[in-house]
Amino acid sequence: MLPLLFSLGIVYLFALGAGRLSAAIGLPRVTGYLLVGVLAGPTPGDIGLPALISHDHLNQLAFLHDVILGLIVFTIGGSFSLGTLRQMGMKRFRISAVEIGMTGLLVGLGTAACGISPLAAGFLAIMAVTTAPAATQMVMREYQSEGPLSDTILPLIGINNLVAIIAFILLKENGLAPVPNFSSLAAQLSEPLVLGVFMGMAVAIMDQRFTRPVERQMLVLAAVAVTAGMADYLDNSAIFATLVAGMVAVNASPYEKRMLKDLTAIDYPLYVLFFIMAGATLHLDALGHMGLVGLGYVAMRLGGKYFGCRLGARMAGVSPIIRTWLGPAMLAQAGLAIGLAEELSRMWPDQGASVQTIILSSVVVFEVLGPLLTRVALVNAGEVTVFNLLAQRSPVGFGEGLHQVLGHFGRAVGISHTDGPVHSGEIRVRHIMRRNVEVISNRASFREVLKTLGHSRYDRLPVVNDWQELVGVIKYADIANTLFDPCLHHLVVADDIATDTHLKLNPEDTLETAMQALKDYPNDVYLLVVEKENPRQLAGVVRHNDLLSSHFRSHSAEREGRAVC
Template structure:
């Protein structure tokens, strides 16, 4: 491997990732696809230029990238804007979570012949949507409108719902595998994680808003934003809360309390391109083509049933909620990406259910590989089909 030190690794990730994004745009694909493919090509799955361990060494970069993405999503959830979207956002999430979870469970249990505990966990984990891809694609193509606002809102609510569902299913699986009684503490844990993340996010947001009253310089405000994102993530990790939800809730609170939230979040424009290139190129570096090849049959089945569940569930919820035709037809396709939250849930599976973790990890990592590669392009298609994606003349400079 052509890897001498971490600094050289970062340089290669930035430069090759940038080149991958540029080539992707020339091929009419999203930059994110180029970043992910570039990371995969230079990683151990293909040319073995950089080791997968570099991703562990640069964990702070991934934490920062996901934190920025989460705060941007929260910042889009202004209550006044949510009211304009109507009741559809309250119908779509619960219906798509139930439909996706059941379709994947049924497909893996009856078609894949997987044991009941495995199928239950895979069904719960299938409901998660990677927030990074929709945000990056939206910002690259400057998408704006009711469809885009609905997408951002559903992505935010979806991950919270996934964490709750996974916690409840984990409690049932623990009873099945260990023969123990279903205890209140096990069932309560996901709600505690959600409540703790919300409390932490609101607390740090209030403190940040207070400081911003005395700090007017743009660069100094950027320092505060980055510092609080990392503070949220660090405290959340220490308390076993969700860094993603914590930063999302901070962004939501700032968007609805601060006087000019749009100008505040616009400060991220100065740094997010290199951060996002590193984030997505590292994601590509972490992909496991070998696991995909070894488990291709189960992976294909999982990808198919999850896609059917997501698209069908969201469409059903949109019809019941009286959403627009664009939301009914295309929102499900914009939410197929799968990565960040899934990796966090896999760590929980490995710690709680070591006896069955290897099979679940193999299927999930194989599916993540597929969705990380094809997901950005499908999200791009959905945004253009909805009519809300703008044309960026110089995406290298202005994307993100």
Template sequence: MEQALLLITLGVLFLGSLLADKVGHITRLPRVTMLLLLGLLVGPSGLDLLHGSVTDLFEPISVVALTMVAFLLGGELTRENMLRHGRAISSISLSIVFGTTAIVWGGLTALGLDPGLALLLGAIATATDPAAISDVIRQSGVRNGFTETLSGIVAIDDVWGLLMFSLCLALVDQSGGWAAPLMGAGRDIGGGILLGACVGIPSAFLTGRLKEGEPLQTEAIGVVFLTAGLAIWLEVSFLVAGMTAGAMIANLARHHDHAFHEIEYIEWPFMLLFFLLAGATLELDALWTLGWISLAYVVLRIAARLVSGEIGARIGGVPPSQVHIYGPALLPQAGVAVGMALVAAETFPHWAAPIMTLTIAATVFFEIVGPLATLLALKRQRSHEISS
């Protein structure tokens, strides 16, 4: 009976997602937002219609879906792309990380929060949602210098964010010294890079041989699942591993016309379930549990993105029409932030409640509103290109 309920629920979710996608086209809203709202409606915060066996699938599905996203984003980090946009990618991503941490920390401290707690929340606020941003880019159909730069930023900014979070964790937790948090980050990121290289380098030369010019769908699935599984087994970042493997294949596989385009054709069912189940796990009550503090945190993160995004864009020498739109385009926030919050809550149990509540509240807001901001930024840039 449980298996029947699982299959029936999955069937209904897939069909319901088609309706959400259609509504998104009619209303011009990102399909990510519509899927999250549908998940929120059928989840515990809404009608509570999902069977436990379905929500149990969220973790493995999210790992596979995000590893696919990481592969595709890593594929944007080609030598050609980095030569064209490397300065902008590095300056904007670093500016976003430092600026978000500083502005959120300063603002929350000025409002009376403990400086240590405020610093941790500022570091957590650096995280973005690569899945939502990459899907909005794909849905828009826009492919230009702005989307190439944005994809490059999304590919690496969570790496800087994890390093910043580890540094802030070490600053606040002087009882355990500097070594543990920094070594943890080094293992997570360094191990992910090493694993990605170990998978990506042989894959670059071995895949795409059976069908000339492009890896087969089976090859794409095999490499993604292998990377995700090894990352979990070795306890390293599957996002970093996927990104590194994708970058290695894109740069080294000269016999590929399209590096793992097959992933784009198979990722949507995984992404669909990922966003639906992500919406179902959102806790709507968290939005108003801490009242004005939640509102202040959200406002400060928006301000930080706008200010630091513009500063990084000016340093990166992007065209004037793009200077103001990188901040709004990078508003979505999701799983990496929750992961950081869990680590911080375990390290500082006395701050666990505000850390988790504020992070979940921000995730609810930015998962729903963030993709819309990204889409509007893409449309603004597109309209400027057409008019000029």
């Protein structure tokens, strides 16, 4: 067996190359990391090929896997902003209830019709509800997605997993035990809840005392490890407790998501290792044992997630974009479903092993499809800029990279180089704009305007008419006078307070043009983009952050190119 550190170093190098290769051909990097895990894991070793990651290696890394999963779940819990939930009302819960209900119903009835027992079908229905937070979150971070769909995905994943854990505990205690033990059931539900609340409050209190990001990073790592470890010691659900801890910590801390923002500076390499281990533990041989029930499970879960999200989104009255693309973004499945299936197999050897085989085989399918469909959903929803997609490709080839390294080293030792021309690619507004724009109808009441503006991440809203033509923009400053005059509330609609804006670009404008507009209007958080042929047709928005980031990256690349010549 190879030394563990040597194996980790090699697989990290392979993951680096596989991630870049995946990005170059339009796949999420997560897919490349999973593939590295599959090829480096025990599966090739089982057929006589050398394995970089053996079963013993995986056993040694099991504790690290649990910590990383805890970080992911803590972050998902942190996405439950109670303020945002209040502003949205019951929309997210309505979507989640319909999606969970339809997925569970279709999978339960479908697998039972394929010949499995009703109790086993019930466990499969519960496991079908789970969604893998890690793969989805990694894809969103990779492409820096932002918009209503992105804001909806993570809280729904958290609700899905929380409901699945509670439902599993209920069915396990009542379906497998000869006599229902209500005291054990109460302990299984209350102990992780109390533990999560306690740890979340402790983190929120300590968060106020720390001023350095590294201290807050250590705090979250410690809290996740203690929560998961204590839950395991008490024989409770570590995922349940950690999810609650993240939700309480973020909502109780006066600094809200500051700790999660600091965590992003160190967690990505850990997440890469998590997916390498996930790929190494995928049971490809289980695909051959999927059977009719397994095929039914995969088909019913696909249908339940897609049509459940679509119907739930329609009932909640959200935008058509979310209705269309929410389902494909909710398909990834991995750790939680595997964990529940493993626990069921231990407690119910008779049929639990069959359920575990179905879950292990289906996870192979959903871990491959899930990240890819999440990427497709985010891109088609207009929440990923073209520039972020293009940025996945390497800025230089190997030959050019070698030339730059030798040139830089030559300058360091005093060897001069001749100057040469450098050509930088021209960036257009269409490369950095976001197409999924939150708008409001010009006929919306004043109360609707306030509610939408309160939920929006910006301090202004584009106003459109029935033909989706741009009428104007509502800024918070424009409604301040109306806001404090209750007599006018029932008389005012969006059209009355919308103001025309001259701050417009078209998709073919250059980066320099957009930067000049930013200088002319420094107080505006984004620039409106309208179609060149029809200035009243809203095409998207360009955020200042995206604009400045693109400007910095393009000029940095140009300066580096000049330095090499």
